[in-house]
Amino acid sequence: MELTERYSIAHKGLKSGRYDFGFTVDGELFRAYDSPDIVDGACDVAVRMERGETTLSLDVSITGHVVVPCDRCLENCSVPVGFEGRLLVRISDEQGEYDGETMWISPADEAVDLSQYIYESIVLSLPYQRVHPDGECDPEMMKRFRIVSGEEFAAVEAQAQHESESLPDGERAKLAALRERMNDQEE
Ligand SMILES: [Zn+2]
Incomplete structure (x- = not known):
C-alpha cells in the first residue's frame, strides 16, 4: 500500500x-x-x-x-x-x-x-458537534427537517429511551441535541 x-x-x-x-x-x-x-x-x-x-x-x-x-x-x-x-x-x-x-x-x-x-x-x-456556523446551513435541507412533527419525534424518543441501556453515549448526546432543536422550533 x-x-x-x-x-x-x-x-x-x-x-x-x-x-x-x-x-x-x-x-x-x-x-x-x-x-x-x-x-x-x-x-x-x-x-x-x-x-x-x-x-x-x-x-x-x-x-x-x-x-x-x-x-x-x-x-x-x-x-x-x-x-x-x-x-x-x-x-x-x-x-x-x-x-x-x-x-x-x-x-x-x-x-x-x-x-x-x-x-x-x-x-x-474532531469536536462532538459538527455543524456549519449559525446561519450557514443549507436552507432547503433545514426546511425538510422541520416537517418532522412533534408526534413523530416523541415516537423516536420513546423508542430511543427504550433502547437507552444499550445506546452509546454519542447517540444519546445526538438525541439530546435533536431534542433541543425541536424545542427551539416550538418556541
Ligand atoms: Zn449545516
Missing part, C-alpha cells in the same frame, strides 16, 4: 537525536481507512522525533480541516482540526499491542508507518 510509505519515517540508520518530519494529509487517507463520515480534508502534520536506542518518541501536531456532513443540515461542512499528541514507538523483538499511545516495531523494520496514528488522531480530535 502506497499510503504506508507516504506517512512513514525511515528511522533505521539514524543516530540518536532529534529530527523533524512533515506530512501532508488529503482525502486519500480518509478513503483508505473507509472513514464513515470524513469525506475530505487537508491537514499538515509536524512530527518531532527523539530517537533513542530502542525507542522513538514522537511529538505530533496536526492542523488543518476536514470535510464532514453537518449534524444539522447534512450538507458538507468544514471542521477545523487541531491535535497535539505523543506517540512512543518501541523497537523490540517483543511485540506489544498498539494502544494509540505506544506502538511496537521490530528491529528489522526500516520504517515506522504513522498513517493509522494520524488517521485516528484526526478522528479523535
